Amino acid sequence: MTRFLAWAMFLFGVAYFALPLFGMTEFSLRMRRGVYSLDAYRVVLGDPQFQATFAYSTVMALLTIVVGVLVVVPTAYWVRLYLPRLRPVVEFITLLPLVIPPIVIVFGYLRLFNTSSWLPLTGTAAGTNLLLLMGYATLSLPYMYRAVDNGLRTIDVRTLTEAAQSLGAGWATILARVILPNVLVAVLSGAFLTFAIVIGEFVMAALLNRPAFGPYLQLMGANKAYEPAALAVIAFVVTWVCMGLISLVTRFQKFTPAPR
C-alpha cells in the first residue's frame, strides 16, 4: 500500500515535469507544416541577434565568475582564519541577495548610480555593463560563498597557511597557489551555478537596458511562435550541462577531510 502510494506520487511528479519538457521540444520541431524539422533551431542559431546576445551573456557570466572568485575566496579564507567571530555577520550579508528581490536591488542601482549622482555609472555603456556585472556578482554571492566556505571546511587552512608562510610566501601567493587549488572543486561548483543563473537572467539586464540573452528571449516570446520553444530547449540544455558539470567535478574530487 505504502509502496503503491509512493510510486503513484513519484510518477505523478515525473509526469508533471516531463510534459512541459516534452511539450517545448515537440513544439520547437513543428515549424515546418506537417513534418518535424529543425527549422526553428536553424532560424534561431542563424539569427545575428541571438549570437550577439548569447555571446554577451556568456562573457558576462564568465566575468561574474571572476569577480565572484576575487571577492569571495579571500573573504571566506580571511574569516575562517582570523575573524571567526565575524562569521555570522558575513554569512548574513552573503544571504541577503536571496532575501532582497533582484528587482529591488537593480531599482536601487538605477537611483544610486544615475547620471546626476556621485558615481554616474548608468551614464555610459561601459559603466552600465560594469553595474550589471556587479549586480550579477551580487546575485551569485550566496551560492559562491557557500560553495567556497564548504570547500575551505574540508582542508586545514591554518596548517597550509603556516607551511606556505614558513617557505616565504606572501598573501597573494598563498591565496592563488595554495588555497585556490585546494578549493578548486568548490569554486567550480559555484562557478557553474553562477553561469546557469546569469545566462538567462532577465530583470537586471532589462532594467539596465543591456543587450543580454534574457531580454532577447522575452522579445522573441512576444513576437514569434516556434523560435521561443527552440530557445527554451537551448536554455534548458545549458542549465542541464552546468548542473552536470557540477556533479562531474564533485565526483572527481579526492575527498580527504582534514583532521580537526
Added chain:
Amino acid sequence: MAPFLVFTGLFLILPTLYIVVGAFRATDGGFTLQHIAGLNTPAIRNAYWVSIRISFWSALFGCAIGLGMAAAVIHGGLPGRLRGPLMTFSGVASNFAGIALAFAFIATLGPAGLVTLWLRTEFGVNLRAYGFNLLSTTGLIITYLFFQIPLMILIIAPALDGLKREWREAAETLGASTFQYVRMVALPILFPSILGCFALLFANAFGAVATAIALTGSSLNIAPILLFAQIRGDVLGSPGLGYALALGMVVIAGVANALSIWLRTRSEKWLR
C-alpha cells in the same frame, strides 16, 4: 575583508537602503509616511493580494508535492537508484526559472500547446471552455510549481534523512500502523521543517518576475510586475510611491525568509 565590504556595501546594502530611505522621504527631503499610506489604493492592494495568493498556493502545492516525492524516494520503498537522478534533476529544474520556463509552459498548456491540442482532438475536452487560461493566476501557479517542487525536494531531503529508523521501529513495536506513524511521529517532527520550507518557497515565488512577465506580458497585475512597470516608466506617477512599493516587497520577502530560517533552525534540534 576590505574588498568584500566595499563590494557588498556599494552594490547590495547601499542600493537597498536608498530604496528604504526613499520610501520615507518627502520631496523636500523631510520624513514622511505619505508614500506608505499611498500604497493603500485598490490597484496596489490588489497587486499585492494577487502576488500573495499566487505565492501562497504555489508554495502550498510545492510543499505538498515536493514532500510527497521526496518521501516516496527516501522512505517509500522505491528503488534507491532513483534518488540520485531525482536530486540532480531537482537541481536543474529549480534553476530553470525565468523566461524559458514560461516558453515551455506556453508550448504545453498554451492555446496551441501540446496538451491543449491533445485533449481537444483525442478527448474532445476544450480546456478554454472550462475556463482554463495559462495567462492567469492559476496558470502562473502551475508554472511556478516547476521550480517550487524541485526546491522543496532539495531542502526537505536532509530533514527526511534525519528521521531515525528507530522511531519507526519503536512505533511499529507499539502496534502503530504506517498511517499512525506518519501522523503521530513523522509529521510532528517534520512540521517546523515543512513550515520553514513553505516560507522559503513563498519568498521564492514572491520575488519571481521574469516568468510572470514572459507568461502574461504586463496584463496580470501582480506586485513585481507593477514595480517593473514603475521602474521603467513611473506608471504610478510618483517616485516615492515606487520606493514604498519596493519596500513592501522587501518586507514581505524578509519576513518570509526570517520565519523560514527560524523554523528550520528549530527543527534541526530533532533531526541531528
